Amino acid sequence: MDRQRWSTVICSGQFVAEELRELGCTAAPERIDVLNKILAELMKLQGVRVSEVRILRHRCLPAIRGTRFRPASRVVLLLLLATVSLAAGCGRTNAGPAVPSPELEVARVIQKDVPIVSEWVATLDGYVNAQIQAQVTGYIVAQKYKEGSFVRKGQILFRIDPRPFQALLDQANAQLAQAQAQLGKTEMDVARDTPLARERAIAQSQLDNDRQANRAAKAAVKAAEAQVEQTRLNLDFTDVKSLVDGIAGIAQVQIGNLVNPTTVLTSVSQMDPIKVYFSISEQEYLHFAERINAQTQKEIPSGGPPFDLILADGSTYPHKGTGLLTNRQVDISTGSIQLVCSFPNPRNILRPGQFGRLRAAAEVRRGALLVPQKAVSELQGAYQLAIVGSDNKVSIRPVTVGERVGEAWIIESGVKPGELVIVEGLQKVQGGSTVKIKQTEPAKGE
Numbered sequence: 029m030d031r032q033r034w035s036t037v038i039c040s041g042q043f044v045a046e047e048l049r050e051l052g053c054t055a056a057p058e059r060i061d062v063l064n065k066i067l068a069e070l071m072k073l074q075g076v077r078v079s080e081v082r083i084l085r086h087r088c089l090p091a092i093r094g095t096r097f098r099p100a101s102r103v104v105l106l107l108l109l110a111t112v113s114l115a116a117g118c119g120r121t122n123a124g125p126a127v128p129s130p131e132l133e134v135a136r137v138i139q140k141d142v143p144i145v146s147e148w149v150a151t152l153d154g155y156v157n158a159q160i161q162a163q164v165t166g167y168i169v170a171q172k173y174k175e176g177s178f179v180r181k182g183q184i185l186f187r188i189d190p191r192p193f194q195a196l197l198d199q200a201n202a203q204l205a206q207a208q209a210q211l212g213k214t215e216m217d218v219a220r221d222t223p224l225a226r227e228r229a230i231a232q233s234q235l236d237n238d239r240q241a242n243r244a245a246k247a248a249v250k251a252a253e254a255q256v257e258q259t260r261l262n263l264d265f266t267d268v269k270s271l272v273d274g275i276a277g278i279a280q281v282q283i284g285n286l287v288n289p290t291t292v293l294t295s296v297s298q299m300d301p302i303k304v305y306f307s308i309s310e311q312e313y314l315h316f317a318e319r320i321n322a323q324t325q326k327e328i329p330s331g332g333p334p335f336d337l338i339l340a341d342g343s344t345y346p347h348k349g350t351g352l353l354t355n356r357q358v359d360i361s362t363g364s365i366q367l368v369c370s371f372p373n374p375r376n377i378l379r380p381g382q383f384g385r386l387r388a389a390a391e392v393r394r395g396a397l398l399v400p401q402k403a404v405s406e407l408q409g410a411y412q413l414a415i416v417g418s419d420n421k422v423s424i425r426p427v428t429v430g431e432r433v434g435e436a437w438i439i440e441s442g443v444k445p446g447e448l449v450i451v452e453g454l455q456k457v458q459g460g461s462t463v464k465i466k467q468t469e470p471a472k473g474e
Contacts, residue, residue, distance in 0.1 A: 131464040132453040134416055135400050139445040142396040142433050143389035148306040150337065152382040154297030155370065158272050160185060162287040163265040164193065175278045178376070179270045179296060186268040186281070186293055193266055197259040204252035211249050214242035274298040275376060297380050300373040304337065304349060306386050307364040316390065320354050320367075335369050337378075338385040347372045349386070398436040403449045404429060413443060414450040414457060416465065422450070424459045 166188035173185045217238040225235040270276065277295040281287060313320070323332065335349035348371075355366040369386070371378060404427070405412050415423045427442030443449070448465070450457065457463055 129420075129462045129464050130453060130456045131466045132416075132456065133451045133466045134448045135403060135451045137439070137443050137445055137447045137449060138398050139395055140398070142393045142398065142438065144391050144393055144431055145387060145389050145433070146312075148308065148386045150304045150306040150384045150386045152378055152380055152384065153303050153305060154274065154299055154380045155301055155303050156272050156274070156298040157380065158270070158274070158296045158298075160268060160270065160276075160293045160296060161289060162186075162188060162268060162291050162293060163289055164188060164262050165288040166192065166266060166286070168281055168283050168285050168287060171279060171283060173270075173276050175276065175294075177276060179274065179276045181270055181273050183270045184267045185270055185276065186279075188266040188268065188287065190263055190266040193259065193263040197256065197263050200252065200256040200259045204249065204256050207245065207248040207252040211242070211245035214238065214245040218242050268293060270296050272296055272298045275379075299376050299378065299380070301370040302373045302378045302380070303352065304335075304369050304371060304384070304386065305366060306369075307359070307362070307366050310358055310363050310365065313358070313365050323351070324354070333388045333390055335371075336387040337371060338387060340383060345371065345378070345384075393431075393438065396430070396433075397439045397443055397445060398433065399439055399443070399449050400451050401432060401435055401437045403451045404437055405454055413439075414454055415443070416448040416450060416463060420462050420465065422457045422459060422461050422463055 168186055169189045170187040171185070172187060173179055173183065179185065218235070221230055221235045221238050224230045225232050274296045277297070279294050281291065281293050287293065308316075319332070323330070332351040335351070337345040337349060339345060349369045352368045352370045354368075358365045399413065403413060405414075411427050411429050413425050413427050415425050417423060425442055428440040430438035430440045432438075450463070
């Protein structure tokens with residue numbers, strides 16, 4: 029192949045020149061420089077001096093005239109020109125389509141007075157829990173109540189064998205009769221000897237003895253009367269009675285058991301009203317100490333918040349509870365103090381030993397700022413909100429959070445009323461990005 033033909037192949041041949049014309053021949057300058065250097069090296073290998081090769085200026089491949097290349101070098105040169113021209117793309121770029129702004133759901137920061145509802149674990153117990161014990165020693169001969177039933181104050185629950193106590197009562201009555209007879213004799217002696225002593229018919233000492241015997245007889249009568257009363261009480265104690273109105277528990281003894289004053293026979297719990305015990309932390313107590321202590325001298329405190337009782341099945345007890353009292357000390361092992369409230373229990377639904385949860389609005393936060401809880405993001409203990417400005421641009425703002433109220437969260441600082449916060453799609457945005465508002469959802473608070 030002669031020089032003229034080789035130059036034609038390089039400059040206008042179907043291998044490379046046509047490719048570059050179709051692509052616009054606008055290769056990047058730095059890539060053209062690289063190509064020029066490679067061409068210069070190839071020409072040196074052919075023994076040709078190349079003073080300058082210009083591709084970009086003529087917007088065409090360089091015309092390398094008067095140069096004869098070896099066949100292998102020609103092939104390398106052609107492949108090189110084709111590769112560089114395709115890789116460079118002649119500098120032509122096509123811009124991609126613009127990314128649309130994401131459409132996100134937002135909510136407006138609202139400001140209102142919010143009751144702060146607190147919840148505590150509670151234990152139920154009878155208003156009065158009376159242990160029924162025997163007061164005399166004897167054998168149980170009868171059980172007079174149905175276990176688990178409601179009993180009245182004074183109702184007989186058990187009967188102890190009364191016969192020994194009846195015998196003691198009869199004996200005491202006899203001793204009382206003897207004492208009364210002796211008293212009558214001494215009274216007659218005093219009445220007879222008094223005029224005789226006045227007339228000096230008898231010695232004065234005899235009258236004095238009569239009077240002393242009379243006083244001793246009166247004392248003996250009183251002692252006998254007391255003994256009769258004691259034996260009568262013991263006889264009455266053979267009927268073991270309920271001390272309060274309430275529900276009687278399961279009997280701890282059976283008929284035929286020997287009981288004594290230390291034996292617990294059963295228990296009766298007054299359950300209308302019923303007490304509910306719960307504990308609050310020392311910090312909570314200090315927060316409400318002034319209000320709590322203002323009610324300590326009242327038998328039935330007033331002015332406190334009503335309590336709701338959530339039972340074990342999740343239902344809410346229909347009656348409201350009231351605060352009753354506060355324990356005298358903080359438990360040193362737990363750092364909490366025990367409080368007691370009472371609930372009416374007319375149908376005896378609540379029983380001692382039950383567990384539940386107490387709920388009460390202990391205070392009202394005035395002018396609280398609320399946002400939905402799902403709008404708040406947490407990162408390493410710090411809380412953030414994504415705020416949408418009037419220009420629909422997003423700013424990531426650190427905030428200080430307070431209590432949770434229903435589905436909302438109180439924000440102590442970092443936002444203003446009426447601002448828009450992103451509720452869903454936080455992962456799609458970053459600070460400074462532009463968004464479209466999908467809808468406005470107010471924060472919900474109970």
